[in-house]
Amino acid sequence: MIGQLGQVELARCLLCGRGGGHRSVLGGLLWRCESCAFSWTAAGSPPPEELYDESYFRGEGYEDYFLMGPRRFESGRRLRWLLSVARPSSLVEAGSAGGFFVEAARRAGIAAQGVEVSESAARFAVERLGVPVRVGCFEEVAPVRSVEAVCAFHVLEHVEEPREFLRAARDALVPGGWLALEVPNIGSAAARRLGDAWPHLQPRYHRWHFTPESLTRLVTDSGFEIVRQDTVFSRFYWQRWGRLANARVLLVADWVASGSPRVSHPRLGDAIRLVARYDEAGAVA
Numbered sequence: 001m002i003g004q005l006g007q008v009e010l011a012r013c014l015l016c017g018r019g020g021g022h023r024s025v026l027g028g029l030l031w032r033c034e035s036c037a038f039s040w041t042a043a044g045s046p047p048p049e050e051l052y053d054e055s056y057f058r059g060e061g062y063e064d065y066f067l068m069g070p071r072r073f074e075s076g077r078r079l080r081w082l083l084s085v086a087r088p089s090s091l092v093e094a095g096s097a098g099g100f101f102v103e104a105a106r107r108a109g110i111a112a113q114g115v116e117v118s119e120s121a122a123r124f125a126v127e128r129l130g131v132p133v134r135v136g137c138f139e140e141v142a143p144v145r146s147v148e149a150v151c152a153f154h155v156l157e158h159v160e161e162p163r164e165f166l167r168a169a170r171d172a173l174v175p176g177g178w179l180a181l182e183v184p185n186i187g188s189a190a191a192r193r194l195g196d197a198w199p200h201l202q203p204r205y206h207r208w209h210f211t212p213e214s215l216t217r218l219v220t221d222s223g224f225e226i227v228r229q230d231t232v233f234s235r236f237y238w239q240r241w242g243r244l245a246n247a248r249v250l251l252v253a254d255w256v257a258s259g260s261p262r263v264s265h266p267r268l269g270d271a272i273r274l275v276a277r278y279d280e281a282g283a284v285a
Ligand SMILES: [Zn+2]
Pocket: 013, 014, 015, 016, 017, 018, 033, 034, 035, 036, 037, 038
C-alpha cells in the first residue's frame, strides 16, 4: 500500500471524496482538490522504516530532533498550550521522536508515554531521557480506551491515511478525552509568499498539506469536537533568535502579513495547533 498511494490519491480527494477535478500546483509537487482545496503530495513515499532512519532525526528532515535545549523549550511551549485547554492525567504522544514532550508531560505529573516508528529515536528517549516509548506505527500499537489525551505534533502530515490515524486516536481515548494536534499550515502567510521554498513544505516527508479549514473538517468528520484552534509563526518555537540568520526577515514579513508582532494568529502562522474532544455519546461513527 505504501508507495502506491500517490497514484491512488490522484483518483479521489481524501477530504471531500471528489474524484477528478484536481489541479497540479507548485510545479507539479502537489495536487489540489478544486472542490475543497485540500492538497497532497503528487509523488508516492518510500516505506516509513526507510524514510525515518537516523539521518531524518539528525537534520536531514530539516532540524535536529535531539538538541536538548531547543527541544525542551519547544516541548514546554506545547505542554503549556495543552494545559491551557485541558487537564489530562494520562496521555500518549504519537510520533514522540526524541521523547522531549513525553518528558515534559511526566515532569508535570502526567502519566505520559510515547509511540515512535523510528527505533533510534525511541532508543534515545528511553536511554537518554528515561521515558517510556514503544516502537511501532501508532495505528497498530496505540493503547485502547485508556488515555485521557492523544498528542501528535507534526505527525498527521506524514501518516499514510489520516482518517485511520484519527480513528486510532479516538480508540485510544477514554470518553471525553482530548486530541492535541499540530501540523504545518500551507495556508500560512509564509507558505503563500515562499511557494515551494517554504521550509515546512517538505514534499519528501509530508504527504498531506493542511489549512485550518481542511484540518477542522477532517477532525470533526472523525467524530471530534474542536475546542480551540489557532496558528503560530515559526518564531514561536525559536529558543535563540540570534543564531537564525533569517529571523529578522521572517519576523518583519510575518508582521506585515498579519498586521501584528504577535506569535499566534487565527489563520496565518506556519503551524496549525488544535485541541479537540471526543465524546462518545455525540460522536459520528
Ligand atoms: Zn476535496
